[in-house]
Amino acid sequence: xxxxxxxxxxxxxxxxxxxxxxxxxxxxxxxxxxxxxxxxxxxxxxxxxxxxxxxxxxxxxxxxxxxxxxxxxxxxxxxxxxxxxxxxxxxxxxxxxxxxxxxxxxxxxxxxxxxxxxxxxxxxxxxxxxxxxxxxxxxxxxxxxxxxxxxxxxxxxxxxxxxxxxxxxxxxxxxxxxxxxxxxxxxxxxxxxxxxxxxxxxxxxxxxxxxxxxxxxxxxxxxxxxxxxxxxxxxxxxxxxx
Amino acid sequence: xxxxxxxxxxxxxxxxxxxxxxxxxxxxxxxxxxxxxxxxxxxxxxxxxxxxxxxxxxxxxxxxxxxxxxxxxxxxxxxxxxxxxxxxxxxxxxxxxxxxxxxxxxxxxxxxxxxxxxxxxxxxxxxxxxxxxxxxxxxxxxxxxxxxxxxxxxxxxxxxxxxxxxxxxxxxxxxxxxxxxxxxxxxxxxxxxxxxxxxxxxxxxxxxxxxxxxxxxxxxxxxxxxxxxxxxxxxxxxxxxxxxxxxxxxxxxxxxxxxxxxxxxxxxxxxxxxxxxxxxxxxxxxxxxxxxxxxxxxxxxxxxxxxxxxxxxxxxxxxxxxxxxxxxxxxxxxxxxxxxxxxxxxxxxxxxxxxxxxxxxxxxxxxxxxxxxxxxxxxxxxxxxxxxxxxxxxxxxxxxxxxxxxxxxxxxxxxxxxxxxxxxxxxxxxxxxxxxxxxxxxxxxxxxxxxxxxxxxxxxxxxxxxxxxxxxxxxxxxxxxxxxxxxxxxxxxxx
Numbered sequence: 001x002x003x004x005x006x007x008x009x010x011x012x013x014x015x016x017x018x019x020x021x022x023x024x025x026x027x028x029x030x031x032x033x034x035x036x037x038x039x040x041x042x043x044x045x046x047x048x049x050x051x052x053x054x055x056x057x058x059x060x061x062x063x064x065x066x067x068x069x070x071x072x073x074x075x076x077x078x079x080x081x082x083x084x085x086x087x088x089x090x091x092x093x094x095x096x097x098x099x100x101x102x103x104x105x106x107x108x109x110x111x112x113x114x115x116x117x118x119x120x121x122x123x124x125x126x127x128x129x130x131x132x133x134x135x136x137x138x139x140x141x142x143x144x145x146x147x148x149x150x151x152x153x154x155x156x157x158x159x160x161x162x163x164x165x166x167x168x169x170x171x172x173x174x175x176x177x178x179x180x181x182x183x184x185x186x187x188x189x190x191x192x193x194x195x196x197x198x199x200x201x202x203x204x205x206x207x208x209x210x211x212x213x214x215x216x217x218x219x220x221x222x223x224x225x226x227x228x229x230x231x232x233x234x235x236x237x238x239x240x241x242x
Numbered sequence: 243x244x245x246x247x248x249x250x251x252x253x254x255x256x257x258x259x260x261x262x263x264x265x266x267x268x269x270x271x272x273x274x275x276x277x278x279x280x281x282x283x284x285x286x287x288x289x290x291x292x293x294x295x296x297x298x299x300x301x302x303x304x305x306x307x308x309x310x311x312x313x314x315x316x317x318x319x320x321x322x323x324x325x326x327x328x329x330x331x332x333x334x335x336x337x338x339x340x341x342x343x344x345x346x347x348x349x350x351x352x353x354x355x356x357x358x359x360x361x362x363x364x365x366x367x368x369x370x371x372x373x374x375x376x377x378x379x380x381x382x383x384x385x386x387x388x389x390x391x392x393x394x395x396x397x398x399x400x401x402x403x404x405x406x407x408x409x410x411x412x413x414x415x416x417x418x419x420x421x422x423x424x425x426x427x428x429x430x431x432x433x434x435x436x437x438x439x440x441x442x443x444x445x446x447x448x449x450x451x452x453x454x455x456x457x458x459x460x461x462x463x464x465x466x467x468x469x470x471x472x473x474x475x476x477x478x479x480x481x482x483x484x485x486x487x488x489x490x491x492x493x494x495x496x497x498x499x500x501x502x503x504x505x506x507x508x509x510x511x512x513x514x515x516x517x518x519x520x521x522x523x524x525x526x527x528x529x530x531x532x533x534x535x536x537x538x539x540x541x542x543x544x545x546x547x548x549x550x551x552x553x554x555x556x557x558x559x560x561x562x563x564x565x566x567x568x569x570x571x572x573x574x575x576x577x578x579x580x581x582x583x584x585x586x587x588x589x590x591x592x593x594x595x596x597x598x599x600x601x602x603x604x605x606x607x608x609x610x611x612x613x614x615x616x617x618x619x620x621x622x623x624x625x626x627x628x629x630x631x632x633x634x635x636x637x638x639x640x641x642x643x644x645x646x647x648x649x650x651x652x653x654x655x656x657x658x659x660x661x662x663x664x665x666x667x668x669x670x671x672x673x674x675x676x677x678x679x680x681x682x683x684x685x686x687x688x689x690x691x692x693x694x695x696x697x698x699x700x701x702x703x704x705x706x707x708x709x710x711x712x713x714x715x716x717x718x719x720x721x722x723x724x725x726x727x728x729x730x731x732x733x734x735x736x737x
Contacts, residue, residue, distance in 0.1 A: 001721075007707065008714040009508075012723035019506065019724035020707040057507065058725035059380055061360045063500045121369035172262045179278065234278045238346075239339040241283070242627040 003028045013056035074113070078106050104144055108137050123170045124184030131163040131188060152195075153204045157213035160192040164216055178228070183235050186224055192217025280347040284336075284391060286443040286618050287570040291391035292336055292343045292366055293638040298501045298699050301390040302362040303676035303684075305402045306383050306507075310668050313379040314413055318354045321408035322377050326352055328428070329401055330435045331568050335371045336391060341631055343391075354379055360502035361725065362677035362697070365389040377405070382670070384409065390570070395656050395674065395684075396558055397568035400432050403661060410665045421664040437566035446563050447614045448622070487578050491542060491549035491650050493680050495700035498727045503697045506706050507673050507723045512692035514718045522591060524598045527655045530685060530694070531555065531601075532594040534653055535579050537708035538681075539588075548582030554652040555604070562607055573614060575604040576649065646679065651705075656686040681705050701727060 002011045002025035004018035011018060011025055018025050085102040088095060115133055119126040135156045142151035167188055171181045195210035197203075204210055224232060284292075295301045326332060332352075334345040350373050357380035365374055366389050374389040375398075384406065388398040407427070411418040421427065431437055498504055512526075519529035535551045542549065556572045565571055577600045581588050603609075620626060629637070654676070661669050672688040675695035683696045696706045714720055 004722075007711050007722075008720075009710060010719075010721040012721060015724075020703050020710055020722065022703075055381055056726075057381075057383070057723035058361075058505070059357055060726050060729050061358065061502070062729055065500055119369075125369075168266070172265050175261065175265055177279075178265075231278060238281050238344065240341065241339055241344065242341050 001028050002026065078109065082106055100144060104140065108141075111137070122180065122184075123174065124167060124181035127163050127167045127170070128184045128187050128191075131159055131191060135159055135191075149204065152198050153206050154209050157195050157209035160188070160195070160213040161216055163188050164192065164220055179231055179235050182224065182228060182231055183239070185220065186232065189217045189220040189224070192220070281337075282345050282439065283441070284343055284345065285441045285569050285571075286447075286614070286621055287394075287572065288391040289343070289621065290638055290642065291389070293635040294642045295364070295366065297364065298497070298503075298677070299679040300362055300364040300677045302365050302387050303390060303395065303398070303674065304362055304388075305386045305398060306671075306673040307386075307402060307406050308670040308673075309382050309384065309406075309410070309413075310670060311413075312382050313384060313409075315354055315356070315379055317412045318377070318379055318384065318409055321405055321412055322352055322354055324408045325401060325405040328404060328433050328435075329438065329568065331392065331397075331438045332373070332375055332401060334374060334392065336366055336374060336389075337371075338368055338631060341627065341629070341634075343631070345392075348373070352377060356380065357383075357385060360500075361385075361505055361675070362387060362503055366391070375401070390676075393568055394556075394558075394570045394572050395654065396560060396572075397438075397570070399656070399659060400568055403659075404428075404433065406669060407662055407665050410668045414668055417664045417668065421662065427662055432566040432568065434566065438568040440565060440567040441569065442559070442563065442565040442567045442571045443614065443618060445565070446559075447611065447618050487550045487552050487576075487580065487648065489549045490578075490648055491538070491546065491551050492647070493538065493541075493650060493700070493705070495702040497699055498701055501699065502727060503675075503677055503699060503725075504701065504703070504727045505675055505725045506696040506703075506710075507675070507693060508695070508710060508720050509671060509691050509693045510713065510718050510720045511690055512687050513690065515692055515713070518716055518718070522594045524594050525601070526685075526687075526692075527555075528594060528598045528601055530655065530683075531577055531653060532579075532590065532597045533709060533712060534651065534683065534705075535593055535597065536590055537705050537712065538651060539579075539581055540708045541702075541704045550578050550580040551650045552576050552578035552648060554649045556654050557604065557610070559610070562605075562610075573610050575600075577601065577604065578650075649680070651680055652678065652682040654682075654684045656684065658687040660688070683709075 002014060003009070004011060004021065004023060004025050006021050006023045007018055009018075009020070010028065015025060017023065082102060085097065086099065089097045089099055089102065111133060112130070115129050116126065119129050135151075138151040138155045138159075142148065142155075167181070167185050171178070171185070192213050195204075195213045199207060199210055291301045330347075333348055333350070335348045335350070336343050337346050348371060350371070352373055352375070354377045357378040365372060365376065365387065374392040376387050378385040378387065384402075386398060386402045386405065388401075393401070515529070516526055519526050522529065524532070531553055534553060538551050539547075553576070554574050555577055556574050559565070559571045559573055560567075563571075577597055579588075579593050579596055586592060626634075654674075656674055659672060660666070666689070669688070671691060671693060672686050673693050673695050674684045674686045675697045676682060676684060678697045679699065681696065681698040681700065683694050685692060685694045687693075694709075696709075698706070710720055710722065
């Protein structure tokens with residue numbers, strides 16, 4: 001226990017300076033008594049409080065900063081790469097490296113990184129977001145280079161298959177409550193039906209990847225509706241409650 | 243079993259192909275049975291907290307109880323589990339829906355932890371299923387930290403009361419032997435599960451219930467001919483004559499290095515402060531509010547001296563509307579003082595008088611009801627309800643920002659609290675404080691002692707110093723404790 005003459009207060013612990021006014025603290029004056037004696041007020045006796053009051057009331061907590069170090073390094077590295085690639089683009093005109101490629105490349109990288117980081121706590125949500133994002137980016141890349149339609153024909157149906165399998169394995173492995181994931185699984189399965197549109201509008205010429213994707217999705221939807229419809233209804237009511 | 247084992251037990255996983263197949267194929271799987279969990283809406287006051295919290299103002303508040311001896315963590319854990327069973331509300335986690343946040347039941351088991359971090363660290367994190375409270379211990383202290391969306395001070399104190407009682411019965415068995423009516427102790431109405439989760443805002447102030455005669459619960463001392471205002475009877479011309487504060491002073495300053503709260507706990511004999519209040523013919527709350535206003539005003543530089551200082555004060559609605567809910571049930575009011583107005587001296591006595599008048603006006607139930615009913619109308623508005631939740635968050639953040647512009651500081655007086663008689667001898671002191679965006683204090687009286695605890699996100703301590711010195715000048719003996727906001731350099735590490 002210390003004492004501050006300026007503020008005339010007793011201070012718990014052994015600080016060298018008064019936390020209020022920053023002046024040097026001193027020993028407890030005699031009239032206020034040591035810890036063992038009592039405090040008197042208006043003739044009434046107050047029992048000695050805080051047997052532990054010679055100790056600090058709070059633990060010393062180290063300073064903690066959120067540094068985002070990795071993010072800063074990545075940002076720096078991507079800036080350097082972007083500059084180098086731009087330089088190549090301007091110096092070697094016939095390299096075939098277009099400014100739009102460079103920009104789209106780094107943009108894709110950052111979108112992916114941020115999605116993965118932000119959605120890392122729910123694997124179902126993470127897979128749903130990544131599926132949608134990667135599909136969108138692949139169509140963009142297909143468009144940006146010469147349009148072959150490979151994104152619609154092969155990439156998206158394959159991604160849907162991978163996503164369905166991944167979500168099945170991941171959720172089954174972590175064995176957490178299915179309610180947290182079931183709507184995301186349903187959403188992935190519904191995205192898996194999108195290749196049906198590709199076939200209807202005649203955007204794809206090789207049909208089997210789309211058909212596989214659609215069949216897998218239908219299988220999953222049938223499973224969900226047959227065995228988990230109560231859970232799905234419960235989750236929808238809960239989350240969509242207005 | 244020690245605490246580490248318990249911690250690892252709660253995060254146990256099952257693996258293997260069989261359990262994998264069972265998870266997907268067996269309809270009555272135990273994990274999935276629990277999957278259809280109970281859930282409920284946040285109440286009207288809670289709605290804002292998850293939307294506006296940030297790393298400084300975590301919307302977490304803390305009760306501290308100091309016990310005569312150092313804490314035994316094993317017994318505290320036991321006491322916590324016993325208490326937890328009595329409080330189904332505290333099993334809740336907050337989750338994000340498409341339109342609103344909601345409470346969901348969980349079967350998490352809380353584990354006591356040694357205090358190693360700064361006070362009032364965040365409790366709610368999106369996408370994480372965390373309990374909305376934590377129990378910490380340090381030396382002879384038990385801390386209960388609660389996310390404000392779950393409970394208000396009164397509700398959280400009930401939890402603390404039972405936790406401390408259970409702990410002391412376990413730690414000092416002779417105390418429970420001394421208690422004659424043990425059963426009565428645990429059958430208080432606010433330990434009833436159904437009473438605890440009551441949404442009293444909806445019960446008292448929602449429109450539908452208001453307009454159906456006979457359904458609506460009465461408030462205390464309600465006049466027999468009282469008719470709540472409805473849309474039809476609403477008098478458009480009758481504008482509330484609310485005082486508009488001009489040029490409200492805003493406290494600014496340098497933040498603490500890593501945004502931790504600066505905490506001051508002060509303890510003093512309550513009688514000496516009560517005597518000072520009585521000398522001025524005012525209540526303890528009025529006295530403390532006036533003192534706070536004056537302490538803030540003394541930090542203002544001369545050219546801004548003529549600003550008004552406003553203090554946001556919560557009012558516990560349980561005192562007017564019978565309720566045993568452990569959830570939020572409070573309203574806030576703004577108490578202020580305009581400095582430098584013509585024809586008045588800004589003496590402390592005058593501030594006391596002006597504040598006392600406003601307190602008297604603030605508990606005018608017609609005004610409180612009007613305000614709460616309009617808030618609930620807003621929440622139930624057909625145009626508001628279908629707004630996408632992230633957009634609601636943004637709107638609430640903006641509304642909260644503008645609301646904060648009208649507030650200089652905040653305080654909360656919890657009043658006098660007690661523990662069961664047999665337990666009282668083992669409890670030394672109770673402290674309460676909260677994470678805050680601006681300097682704030684919370685006061686609580688226990689036995690003969692009043693503790694006033696300041697929390698502030700700023701390094702500057704002038705307001706607290708003015709407040710404490712003013713009291714010591716008036717011969718109040720005060721003991722101060724503070725946390726370290728600038729710990730010794732060599733201990734620091736970069737995360």
